[in-house]
Structures are given as C-alpha cells and as structure tokens.
Amino acid sequence: MSQKSSSQMLKGILSGSILMLLADEALYGYTLSEKLAEFGFDQVPKGTIYPLLLTLEKKGLIEGRMRPSSDGPQRKYYFLTADGRVEKEQFITQWQQLKTSVDTLIERDGKHEN
Amino acid sequence: MKTEQLIEMNAELQTELTKDNATYYGNLIVYVRAHSLFRDEHQSEELLFGILQDILEAQAAGVTAEAYFGKQPRAIADEMLQQLPINFWDTTKLIFTALGAFFLFAALPGLVNPTTSFDVGSFIISGIYIVIVAIIGVWGIGTNVYHNHRVVAVTGGIIFGLLMVGAFLLQIFIATPFKLYFQGNVGIAAILLIGIIIGFIFAKTKDKQMIWPLVPAVLTSLVLGIISRIPFFNTYFDFTTQQGKIILASTLAIALLLQYLILFWVLRKFSKK
Numbered sequence: 068m069s070q071k072s073s074s075q076m077l078k079g080i081l082s083g084s085i086l087m088l089l090a091d092e093a094l095y096g097y098t099l100s101e102k103l104a105e106f107g108f109d110q111v112p113k114g115t116i117y118p119l120l121l122t123l124e125k126k127g128l129i130e131g132r133m134r135p136s137s138d139g140p141q142r143k144y145y146f147l148t149a150d151g152r153v154e155k156e157q158f159i160t161q162w163q164q165l166k167t168s169v170d171t172l173i174e175r176d177g178k179h180e181n
Numbered sequence: 182m183k184t185e186q187l188i189e190m191n192a193e194l195q196t197e198l199t200k201d202n203a204t205y206y207g208n209l210i211v212y213v214r215a216h217s218l219f220r221d222e223h224q225s226e227e228l229l230f231g232i233l234q235d236i237l238e239a240q241a242a243g244v245t246a247e248a249y250f251g252k253q254p255r256a257i258a259d260e261m262l263q264q265l266p267i268n269f270w271d272t273t274k275l276i277f278t279a280l281g282a283f284f285l286f287a288a289l290p291g292l293v294n295p296t297t298s299f300d301v302g303s304f305i306i307s308g309i310y311i312v313i314v315a316i317i318g319v320w321g322i323g324t325n326v327y328h329n330h331r332v333v334a335v336t337g338g339i340i341f342g343l344l345m346v347g348a349f350l351l352q353i354f355i356a357t358p359f360k361l362y363f364q365g366n367v368g369i370a371a372i373l374l375i376g377i378i379i380g381f382i383f384a385k386t387k388d389k390q391m392i393w394p395l396v397p398a399v400l401t402s403l404v405l406g407i408i409s410r411i412p413f414f415n416t417y418f419d420f421t422t423q424q425g426k427i428i429l430a431s432t433l434a435i436a437l438l439l440q441y442l443i444l445f446w447v448l449r450k451f452s453k454k
Binding site: 095096097100112113114115117118121122125131133138139140141142143 | 182190194227228231232234235238239249250251252253254257260261263264265266
C-alpha cells in the first residue's frame with residue numbers, strides 16, 4: 068500500500084475516533100491528543116489532529132466553542148453536533164463491516180501459510 | 182474573542198515557551214500567517230492560539246513542541262491552510278490597512294516643501310506597488326522558514342530591498358496630471374491632521390518597535406512642513422532659496438540617518454531574540 072493511501076486510511080480512522088471521543092465529552096486539542104494516545108494512537112504525531120479538527124468542523128460534524136479554562140485564557144473546546152452523531156454511528160457500522168471482512172481475510176491467510 | 186485579542190494573547194503566551202519550542206512555534210506561526218493572507222484571519226489566529234496553548238501544556242508535561250506536534254510541521258501546516266476558508270473581506274481589509282499606513286507615513290515627507298506640488302497619482306501608484314511588493318516579501322519570508330536556505334534568503338532580501346527602492350523611483354519618475362498644492366494654512370491643516378492620525382495610531386499600538394524607526398522622518402517632516410508655511414520663519418525655511426534647500430536636505434538626511442540607526446537597532450534586537 069502506498070504511503071499516501073495508508074495516510075488517508077489513518078486520517079479516516081482518526082476522524083472516526085475523534086467523533087467517538089467527542090461523543091463522551093467536549094475536549095480541546097491537547098486533551099483530545101491525550102485521549103487518543105490512551106487508546107493506542109500514541110505513535111501518531113499530535114499535529115495530525117489539527118487539520119482533521121478543521122475538516123470535521125467545516126463539515127459541521129463538530130463545533131468549536133471558546134470556554135473558560137482553569138489554567139489561563141479561554142480554550143477552544145470541540146463538541147459533537149447532531150450530524151456528527153449520525154456520522155459517528157455510520158463510522159462504527161462501516162468499521163465493524165470492514166473489520167469482519169479483513170479479519171476473515173487474515174484468518175484465511177494464516178491458514179494458507181500453515 | 183476578537184482577532185486582535187487573540188494576536189495579543191498569542192504574543193504574550195509565546196514568552197512562556199522554551200528556546201527550542203519558541204523557534205519551532207515561531208516558524209509555524211510565520212509560515213501559517215504568511216500563507217493565510219487570503220484566508221479567514223480569525224479562524225487562522227484561533228487555530229494558532231489553540232496550538233500554542235496545547236504546545237505549552239505539552240511543555241509543562243516535559244514534551245517538546247517537536248515531539249508533540251511532529252517532525253513535519255510544514256506538511257501539517259499546509260493541510261491546515263487548505264481547510265481554512267478563503268475570506269476576501271479580510272484580505273481587502275489587510276490591503277487597505279497596508280495602503281493606509283503607506284499613505285499616512287509617506288505623505289508627510291512629500292508635503293514638506295510648500296512650493297512643490299503633491300502628485301496624488303504617482304503617490305497612489307507607488308502605494309499599490311509597495312503593497313504588492315510587501316505581500317510578495319511576506320510570502321517569501323514564510324516560504325523560506327522551512328527551507329532555511331541562506332543563499333535564497335540573502336538573494337530574496339536583496340531583491341526585496343531593490344524592489345522597495347523602486348517605489349521611491351516610481352514616485353520620482355512617474356508624473357500624473359493629478360497634482361495638488363498644499364500651501365499656507367491648508368497645508369498646515371493637512372499636515373496636522375496626518376500628524377494627529379499617526380500620533381493616535383502610535384498611542385494605540387502596543388508593540389511600538391516597528392513604528393519607532395519611522396518617528397524621526399515623520400517628526401522632522403511634520404515640523405519642517407509646518408514651519409516652512411509660517412511667514413515668520415520664511416527667512417530660514419524658504420525652500421526656493423539655496424540656503425533653504427541646504428537646510429531641508431541636511432535636516433531630512435539627519436532624520437533618514439536616525440531612521441536607519443533605529444531600524445538597525447530594532448532588527449538587532451529581533452535577531453537576538
């Protein structure tokens with residue numbers, strides 16, 4: 068797989084994961100990156116999330132609002148919108164279908180090698 | 182939060198960055214600002230401010246800006262820029278602010294001598310030319326941030342300098358029929374009005390470092406322009422006589438020298454930073 072398509076795939080997965088995390092609570096850039104790292108995305112440069120946040124906001128799937136912060140000036144928190152919730156559900160369905168298909172292929176590949 | 186507030190707070194917060202993180206973020210901000218001239222300024226500043234807050238939080242946790250944001254900031258910046266909406270209103274505001282600043286600061290030296298006409302046409306042409314050159318210059322500086330080619334930077338600087346000199350040559354060699362004479366009290370009123378507007382801008386500007394180099398030329402032009410229009414001082418400041426011309430040339434030369442000395446001092450301060 069080329070690096071470009073692999074990066075596109077990662078972006079798609081990251082976008083879906085961001086929607087899932089924002090469904091639980093509103094987060095700002097740093098806390099979102101920490102949450103992603105907790106779920107195994109620790110090798111992904113955190114800078115990657117900023118263009119994704121802009122894209123999701125542009126599509127109306129998330130909304131950024133400036134909110135007071137305990138450690139200084141206001142911060143931009145991201146919230147999931149109604150469209151974002153629909154998109155999140157679609158992502159989960161698509162991912163489960165893909166996962167089942169890819170798992171089946173991996174299983175078959177393993178059997179062939181044995 | 183207003184865009185101006187975001188910019189101010191950004192500058193304040195940047196002082197909390199470590200040296201390496203300041204360089205990393207400084208390059209990012211120059212690149213994004215230089216390439217977002219046609220994009221929505223508020224969204225761009227909100228994004229930059231958010232990234233700075235996140236980098237500071239990572240710094241407090243012992244993570245460097247590079248480890249946090251990544252080793253390819255330019256690629257990420259390009260992706261972010263693509264997502265920022267185009268906003269021609271912001272661009273128009275920026276262009277008119279730059280034009281306004283040029284007209285204000287460059288008009289006074291042109292008004293010093295009451296016996297010569299003020300060519301509005303060539304003045305406007307020079308203004309438009311200088312704004313275009315400035316936009317190209319800003320874009321060039323932003324692009325070179327991640328190339329870091331010394332030869333390109335020096336060559337670009339020389340070309341930029343020559344293009345700026347071109348603006349003054351334009352004013353000298355282009356003559357249009359739109360000439361105005363600002364003599365007597367009309368001239369004094371015009372000079373005072375421009376002086377008051379500049380004074381107001383100067384008082385309102387928090388970071389005065391970039392304005393200081395212009396002060397000697399503006400003040401000298403202002404004083405000379407007014408004095409030469411008051412009949413009482415006509416003996417010494419009649420610019421049609423040889424003595425008047427010498428006084429005018431030597432005073433402006435001293436002001437220009439002071440201007441370059443202050444500019445040199447400001448640039449040294451910046452490069453030390």
